[in-house]
Structure formats: C-alpha cells, structure tokens
Amino acid sequence: MPLNIDIVSDFVCPWCFIGKARLQGALDDLRAQRPELDVRINWLPYFLNPDTPPAGEPYRAFLEAKFGGAKQVDAMHARVAEAGAPDVSFAFERMTIRPNTLRAHRLMYRAQAQGRRQTQIAALADALFAAHFLEGRNIGDIDTLADIATACGDKTDAVRAYLESDADTAVVQRMAAQVQQQGVTGVPFFILNRKLAVSGAQSVAAMGAALLQALE
Template sequence: MILNIDLVSDFVCPWCFLGAVRLDRALAELRATRPDIEPRINWLPFFLNPDTPPAGEPYRAFLEGKFGGPVKAEAVLDQVREAAAGDGLQYAFERIATRPNTLAAHRLLYRAQAHGHKPERVRALAHALFAAHFQEGRDIGDLDTLADLAAACGDRRELVREWLERGTDADKVQRMAAGLRRQGIEGVPFFILDRRLSLSGAQSAAVIGAALLQALETGKPS
C-alpha cells in the first residue's frame, strides 16, 4: 500500500532537520507493524528568507539581528538543542559561518527526484544537506560543496557540478516554493499526508505516527 508524504522544508531550518529525523522514526515504527506500507516522500522546497543574498550572509549576524541580540539568539539555539536531544540529533551551530541561499540545494534535491533516483538515495541526499549545514558547518550554497554531497550519495560529481552551474530548473523550484506559499504554507516543516491530512511543525515521532495511521484509515474504501 502506497503512502504519499509531501514534506515541505528548507535546509537552513533546524526544525526541518528535526522533523525529517522524527518522520524517519515514525515510519520505522509504522513499518514494524505494517510491512505492507510503502512510504513515498516527496521533498518540496521552501525558502525561509527568499531575499537571502546569492552568496549567503554571516550566520551569527543574521541570528542576532533576527532574534534581538546574542543572548536571545543563543537561547533560541538552546531550545532547538534541547528539543532534538531526545531524538539523538546534535547540532553544531558554532561551526556555521554562512547562512546560505538554498536555491541550489533545493535544485539538487529536485534533480534527484526528477531523475527517478531511488527513495533511499533521495533521503540520503536530503539528510546529507541538513547534516552538512547543521553538523559540519559546510556552505550548502557553494556549488562544489553540493557536487561533493551528491557524489557521496552515488551521483557523478562532474555532471552534477555542470548541471548546477547552468542554473537548470531554478525557475521550476522557485515556482513550486511560491505556489506552496500561495496555498497558505508559511512555516516549515509542513507535512501533507496522502493529500488528505496536514501536519505543521517538528511534531514528535508519536504524533507523526498517529497522523500517518489516520491518513491510512481515512484512505480506506468504505
């Protein structure tokens, strides 16, 4: 039985990283009792700050400007760390120098899905993008970095690098993101389950799991 999951996220959103990890956990628990379920995740683009400069911007300065100074910014990061600790997810915010423009990163994931890469490969790439930014402090707006991440997930580095350089599918990704905002999605992560139910925020794995079951029950023929 197919279970379609649209996951709207941005790779500079720490709650999206946590939401993806919790979704993985919820799906693992679901498959343990429902091995007949075949989840299909469709990653959709969102831009937290569409006006981010193409080369990115200094990370700490952005946070402090957004949250009102270094003390308040650190308090927000502590909140994220505390929320993620129970899921075994650790952030290395101190390693992040640049808050990147994520258009190229979204294009890369769009390419993987459009080219029919296996779901596990697409998932690995998505998680690699999150980890590169939040755990390794790498600039995921940099095309060489993105090509390296794609290669580590089984793609051909030189082909990916050339594709990124051409700007291919930038218009499609931007239209998709704009369309999602027009539908009323203003915060991420945002889950759309089997086109029947929606779930907003980095909910717990238990809450996500319950929503997945509800989507399955709703989809049963009467």
C-alpha cells in the same frame, strides 16, 4: 499499502531537521507493524529567507539582527538543541555562513525528477541537513553540493554543470511560490496521502497517529 508524503522544508531550518527525524521514527514504528507499507517521500522547496545573497551571509550576524542580539540567539540555540535531543544534534559553533538554499533545492529537485531511488533521495536529504547543521558547510556552494551529491551516488561533473547553469531555477522558485499560495507559511509541513496536513515538528507519537489516519 501506499503512503505518499510531501515534505515542505528548507535545509537551513533546524525544526525541519528535527521534524525529519521524528517522521523517520514514526515510520520505523509503523513499518514494524505494517511491513508491506510502501512509503514514497517527495521534497518540496521552501525559502525561509528568500533574500539571502547567492553567496550567503555571516551566520551569527544574520541571526543576531533577526532575533535581537547575542543572548537571544544563544537562547534560541539552546531551545532547539533541547528539542532535538537525543536524536538530533547541532553544531552551531561550526556554522559561519547562512547559505542561500536555491541550489540545494535544485539539487533535490533534480534527483527526484531523475527518478532516483527513495534510499538515494533520503541519503541526499540527510546529507544536506548534516552538512549545514553538523559540519558547518556552505550548502549554497557548488563545490560543497557537488561533493554531497557525489557521496550520494551522483556524478560530480554532471552535478557541477547543472548547478553552474540556471536549469530548473524557475521551476523550483515556482514550486516554492505555489506551496505558499496554498497556505503553507511555516516549515516543516507534511502532506500525507494528499489528504491530511501536519504542521511543525510534531512528536513521534503524534506523527505516528497522523500517519495511521492518512492510511484510513
């Protein structure tokens, strides 16, 4: 039984990290009931801050300017950490760079365009989120992304050459523009079997109900 899921996301979005974990929980529950389920996940790019410099910018200063000060940022971090617990944790204290995610999205696009296995795609998504939110690494940096891709089974030299070029840059930017033109104004955003949309990091139960509805 096929279940196609498009995930519109940005790898620096904490709610996308939480939403991915909740989707996985719902899928685990559903597979326990329907082991024949064939899930295909496709990641679509979204840029929370498309004007982020290519080299990134200081993380804390960016957030304090965006949210109005240190207290507001601390409160936001506390809300996110509470929402993610116990399944998703964050190491905000390690995060020093707010990265530009164009290269990260290009890396994901490349993996999908090459027809990588779903397990490899899932591992890459997990690694990109973890690198940013748990390890505080700059996922806009070519060396960092090459290391991540290599750990997920790709070839370092090929990834580095790809990221050092502008290959697929216009394609990824066009994809991001298209999802916004289709009405997506926030992430995460899930499109289930091309017929049902779910916005936000819904609970495991709510996502599970949506998955069942999409299979009808």
